[in-house]
Amino acid sequence: MAYSEKVVEHYEHPRNVGSLDKNDPSVGTGLVGAPACGDVMKLQIKVSADGIIEDAKFKTFGCGSAIASSSLVTEWVKGKSLDEAATIKNTEIAQHLALPPVKIHCSVLAEDAIKAAVADYRAKHDTKAAE
Amino acid sequence: MDERAFETLAEETLRGLMTRIEDALDADVDLRGGILTIEFDDGRQYVVNKHAPNRQIWLSSPLSGASHYAWDDAARAWRSTRGGAILADVLATELAQISGSDIRFD
Numbered sequence: 001m002a003y004s005e006k007v008v009e010h011y012e013h014p015r016n017v018g019s020l021d022k023n024d025p026s027v028g029t030g031l032v033g034a035p036a037c038g039d040v041m042k043l044q045i046k047v048s049a050d051g052i053i054e055d056a057k058f059k060t061f062g063c064g065s066a067i068a069s070s071s072l073v074t075e076w077v078k079g080k081s082l083d084e085a086a087t088i089k090n091t092e093i094a095q096h097l098a099l100p101p102v103k104i105h106c107s108v109l110a111e112d113a114i115k116a117a118v119a120d121y122r123a124k125h126d127t128k129a130a131e
Numbered sequence: 132m133d134e135r136a137f138e139t140l141a142e143e144t145l146r147g148l149m150t151r152i153e154d155a156l157d158a159d160v161d162l163r164g165g166i167l168t169i170e171f172d173d174g175r176q177y178v179v180n181k182h183a184p185n186r187q188i189w190l191s192s193p194l195s196g197a198s199h200y201a202w203d204d205a206a207r208a209w210r211s212t213r214g215g216a217i218l219a220d221v222l223a224t225e226l227a228q229i230s231g232s233d234i235r236f237d
Binding site for chain 2: 034089090091094101102104105107108
Protein backbone atom coordinates (compact mmCIF):
# COMPACT_ATOMS: atom_id res chain seq x y z
CA MET A 1 0.00 0.00 0.00
CA ALA A 2 1.37 3.38 -0.95
CA TYR A 3 0.15 6.83 -0.08
CA SER A 4 -0.44 9.30 -2.86
CA GLU A 5 1.76 12.38 -3.16
CA LYS A 6 -1.15 14.49 -1.96
CA VAL A 7 -1.45 12.53 1.29
CA VAL A 8 2.28 12.74 1.90
CA GLU A 9 2.24 16.46 1.11
CA HIS A 10 -0.55 17.17 3.61
CA TYR A 11 1.04 14.85 6.14
CA GLU A 12 4.42 16.57 5.93
CA HIS A 13 3.01 20.08 5.63
CA PRO A 14 -0.36 19.99 7.36
CA ARG A 15 -2.44 23.15 6.84
CA ASN A 16 -4.15 24.98 9.65
CA VAL A 17 -2.94 22.97 12.61
CA GLY A 18 -3.95 24.51 15.91
CA SER A 19 -6.86 25.51 18.08
CA LEU A 20 -9.48 28.24 18.27
CA ASP A 21 -11.14 29.33 21.49
CA LYS A 22 -14.01 26.89 21.91
CA ASN A 23 -15.86 29.33 24.16
CA ASP A 24 -15.87 32.04 21.50
CA PRO A 25 -19.46 32.34 20.21
CA SER A 26 -18.20 32.58 16.62
CA VAL A 27 -16.35 29.25 16.89
CA GLY A 28 -17.81 25.80 16.25
CA THR A 29 -15.94 22.72 17.49
CA GLY A 30 -16.24 19.16 16.23
CA LEU A 31 -14.53 16.38 18.17
CA VAL A 32 -14.89 12.92 16.69
CA GLY A 33 -13.28 9.50 16.78
CA ALA A 34 -12.69 6.99 19.50
CA PRO A 35 -9.53 6.93 21.54
CA ALA A 36 -9.86 3.12 21.57
CA CYS A 37 -9.21 2.93 17.84
CA GLY A 38 -6.41 5.44 17.93
CA ASP A 39 -7.94 8.17 15.79
CA VAL A 40 -9.20 11.38 17.32
CA MET A 41 -9.91 14.47 15.28
CA LYS A 42 -10.73 17.97 16.48
CA LEU A 43 -11.85 20.42 13.84
CA GLN A 44 -12.85 24.00 14.57
CA ILE A 45 -14.38 26.71 12.43
CA LYS A 46 -14.62 30.45 12.97
CA VAL A 47 -17.74 31.87 11.39
CA SER A 48 -18.31 35.49 10.34
CA ALA A 49 -21.50 37.41 11.16
CA ASP A 50 -22.87 36.64 7.69
CA GLY A 51 -22.38 32.87 8.10
CA ILE A 52 -19.15 32.38 6.15
CA ILE A 53 -16.33 30.25 7.53
CA GLU A 54 -13.35 32.58 7.75
CA ASP A 55 -10.91 30.34 9.57
CA ALA A 56 -10.50 26.64 10.35
CA LYS A 57 -8.07 24.72 12.54
CA PHE A 58 -7.56 21.07 13.32
CA LYS A 59 -5.71 18.74 15.63
CA THR A 60 -5.66 15.07 14.77
CA PHE A 61 -4.12 12.09 16.47
CA GLY A 62 -4.07 9.35 13.88
CA CYS A 63 -2.50 7.93 10.78
CA GLY A 64 -1.25 9.85 7.75
CA SER A 65 -4.61 9.56 6.00
CA ALA A 66 -6.50 10.94 9.00
CA ILE A 67 -4.13 13.90 9.21
CA ALA A 68 -4.27 14.55 5.47
CA SER A 69 -8.09 14.26 5.43
CA SER A 70 -8.55 16.81 8.20
CA SER A 71 -5.88 19.11 6.78
CA LEU A 72 -7.64 19.07 3.40
CA VAL A 73 -11.05 19.74 4.95
CA THR A 74 -9.79 22.85 6.78
CA GLU A 75 -8.56 24.16 3.42
CA TRP A 76 -11.81 23.34 1.66
CA VAL A 77 -14.18 24.93 4.18
CA LYS A 78 -12.55 28.34 4.34
CA GLY A 79 -14.74 30.85 2.49
CA LYS A 80 -17.67 28.42 2.40
CA SER A 81 -21.07 28.91 4.02
CA LEU A 82 -22.12 26.54 6.81
CA ASP A 83 -24.52 24.75 4.46
CA GLU A 84 -21.81 24.26 1.85
CA ALA A 85 -19.34 22.99 4.45
CA ALA A 86 -21.85 20.47 5.77
CA THR A 87 -22.27 18.93 2.32
CA ILE A 88 -18.62 17.84 2.00
CA LYS A 89 -18.67 14.08 1.38
CA ASN A 90 -16.12 11.55 2.57
CA THR A 91 -15.98 10.16 -0.96
CA GLU A 92 -14.81 13.55 -2.29
CA ILE A 93 -12.04 13.65 0.30
CA ALA A 94 -10.99 10.06 -0.42
CA GLN A 95 -10.99 10.70 -4.15
CA HIS A 96 -9.04 13.93 -3.95
CA LEU A 97 -6.37 12.34 -1.77
CA ALA A 98 -6.48 9.03 -3.68
CA LEU A 99 -6.70 7.19 -0.37
CA PRO A 100 -5.98 3.45 -0.57
CA PRO A 101 -9.12 1.27 -0.03
CA VAL A 102 -8.21 0.31 3.54
CA LYS A 103 -7.74 3.98 4.44
CA ILE A 104 -10.91 5.59 3.18
CA HIS A 105 -12.44 5.27 6.65
CA CYS A 106 -10.27 8.21 7.70
CA SER A 107 -12.19 10.41 5.28
CA VAL A 108 -15.42 9.47 7.06
CA LEU A 109 -13.94 10.81 10.27
CA ALA A 110 -13.12 14.11 8.55
CA GLU A 111 -16.67 14.40 7.20
CA ASP A 112 -18.05 13.68 10.67
CA ALA A 113 -15.71 16.30 12.16
CA ILE A 114 -16.81 19.16 9.91
CA LYS A 115 -20.48 18.20 10.34
CA ALA A 116 -19.98 18.18 14.13
CA ALA A 117 -18.28 21.60 14.04
CA VAL A 118 -21.14 23.10 12.01
CA ALA A 119 -23.69 21.50 14.37
CA ASP A 120 -21.84 22.87 17.42
CA TYR A 121 -21.78 26.39 15.97
CA ARG A 122 -25.50 26.19 15.15
CA ALA A 123 -26.34 24.81 18.61
CA LYS A 124 -24.54 27.77 20.23
CA HIS A 125 -26.56 30.23 18.17
CA ASP A 126 -29.91 28.49 18.50
CA THR A 127 -29.52 28.61 22.27
CA LYS A 128 -28.60 32.28 22.07
CA ALA A 129 -31.62 33.04 19.91
CA ALA A 130 -33.93 31.26 22.35
CA GLU A 131 -32.70 33.21 25.35
CA MET B 132 -20.98 -7.85 23.15
CA ASP B 133 -17.60 -8.77 24.60
CA GLU B 134 -14.53 -8.89 22.41
CA ARG B 135 -14.43 -12.67 22.14
CA ALA B 136 -18.04 -12.94 21.06
CA PHE B 137 -17.41 -10.18 18.55
CA GLU B 138 -14.34 -11.90 17.13
CA THR B 139 -16.19 -15.18 16.71
CA LEU B 140 -19.23 -13.60 15.11
CA ALA B 141 -17.28 -11.29 12.81
CA GLU B 142 -14.89 -14.04 11.72
CA GLU B 143 -17.86 -16.27 10.94
CA THR B 144 -19.41 -13.50 8.87
CA LEU B 145 -16.21 -12.82 6.92
CA ARG B 146 -15.68 -16.54 6.24
CA GLY B 147 -19.27 -16.93 5.10
CA LEU B 148 -18.93 -13.99 2.75
CA MET B 149 -15.65 -15.27 1.38
CA THR B 150 -17.01 -18.72 0.60
CA ARG B 151 -20.06 -17.40 -1.20
CA ILE B 152 -18.16 -14.75 -3.12
CA GLU B 153 -15.51 -17.24 -4.21
CA ASP B 154 -18.24 -19.54 -5.51
CA ALA B 155 -20.11 -16.82 -7.32
CA LEU B 156 -17.47 -14.53 -8.73
CA ASP B 157 -14.44 -14.53 -10.90
CA ALA B 158 -12.45 -12.29 -8.61
CA ASP B 159 -9.44 -12.55 -6.37
CA VAL B 160 -10.82 -13.22 -2.88
CA ASP B 161 -8.60 -13.39 0.15
CA LEU B 162 -9.22 -13.55 3.90
CA ARG B 163 -6.24 -12.98 6.13
CA GLY B 164 -5.92 -11.60 9.65
CA GLY B 165 -9.55 -10.57 9.79
CA ILE B 166 -9.38 -8.65 6.51
CA LEU B 167 -11.38 -9.83 3.53
CA THR B 168 -10.28 -8.40 0.20
CA ILE B 169 -12.07 -8.86 -3.09
CA GLU B 170 -10.19 -7.66 -6.12
CA PHE B 171 -11.47 -7.55 -9.67
CA ASP B 172 -9.34 -7.79 -12.79
CA ASP B 173 -9.79 -4.07 -13.46
CA GLY B 174 -8.15 -3.28 -10.11
CA ARG B 175 -11.31 -2.31 -8.24
CA GLN B 176 -11.05 -3.55 -4.71
CA TYR B 177 -13.33 -4.21 -1.76
CA VAL B 178 -11.95 -4.42 1.75
CA VAL B 179 -14.11 -5.81 4.57
CA ASN B 180 -12.46 -5.80 7.96
CA LYS B 181 -13.19 -6.34 11.63
CA HIS B 182 -12.95 -3.26 13.80
CA ALA B 183 -12.79 -4.66 17.31
CA PRO B 184 -12.66 -1.42 19.37
CA ASN B 185 -16.08 -0.41 18.03
CA ARG B 186 -17.40 -3.98 17.59
CA GLN B 187 -18.04 -3.16 13.96
CA ILE B 188 -17.34 -4.51 10.51
CA TRP B 189 -16.00 -1.87 8.13
CA LEU B 190 -16.52 -1.90 4.39
CA SER B 191 -14.43 -0.07 1.84
CA SER B 192 -16.18 -0.07 -1.52
CA PRO B 193 -15.04 1.35 -4.87
CA LEU B 194 -18.70 2.20 -5.59
CA SER B 195 -20.07 3.54 -2.32
CA GLY B 196 -16.98 4.46 -0.31
CA ALA B 197 -16.68 3.71 3.39
CA SER B 198 -19.43 2.34 5.60
CA HIS B 199 -19.53 0.82 9.07
CA TYR B 200 -21.77 -1.99 10.35
CA ALA B 201 -22.78 -2.93 13.87
CA TRP B 202 -24.44 -6.19 14.89
CA ASP B 203 -28.22 -6.03 15.05
CA ASP B 204 -29.28 -8.85 17.31
CA ALA B 205 -32.94 -8.72 16.34
CA ALA B 206 -32.19 -8.95 12.63
CA ARG B 207 -29.22 -11.32 13.16
CA ALA B 208 -27.30 -9.16 10.71
CA TRP B 209 -24.69 -6.42 10.45
CA ARG B 210 -26.49 -3.13 9.98
CA SER B 211 -25.04 0.15 8.68
CA THR B 212 -24.54 2.85 11.30
CA ARG B 213 -25.77 5.31 8.65
CA GLY B 214 -29.00 4.42 6.96
CA GLY B 215 -29.40 0.91 8.38
CA ALA B 216 -28.61 -1.14 5.27
CA ILE B 217 -27.54 -4.77 5.82
CA LEU B 218 -23.90 -5.57 5.00
CA ALA B 219 -24.69 -8.72 3.01
CA ASP B 220 -27.34 -6.89 0.95
CA VAL B 221 -25.00 -4.02 0.15
CA LEU B 222 -22.26 -6.40 -0.95
CA ALA B 223 -24.60 -8.61 -2.95
CA THR B 224 -26.05 -5.62 -4.81
CA GLU B 225 -22.71 -4.00 -5.55
CA LEU B 226 -20.84 -7.16 -6.51
CA ALA B 227 -23.68 -8.12 -8.83
CA GLN B 228 -23.49 -4.68 -10.39
CA ILE B 229 -19.75 -4.94 -10.99
CA SER B 230 -19.63 -8.54 -12.14
CA GLY B 231 -22.95 -8.93 -13.86
CA SER B 232 -23.48 -12.20 -11.94
CA ASP B 233 -26.35 -12.81 -9.56
CA ILE B 234 -25.16 -13.15 -5.97
CA ARG B 235 -27.13 -14.08 -2.88
CA PHE B 236 -25.84 -14.40 0.64
CA ASP B 237 -28.89 -15.83 2.37
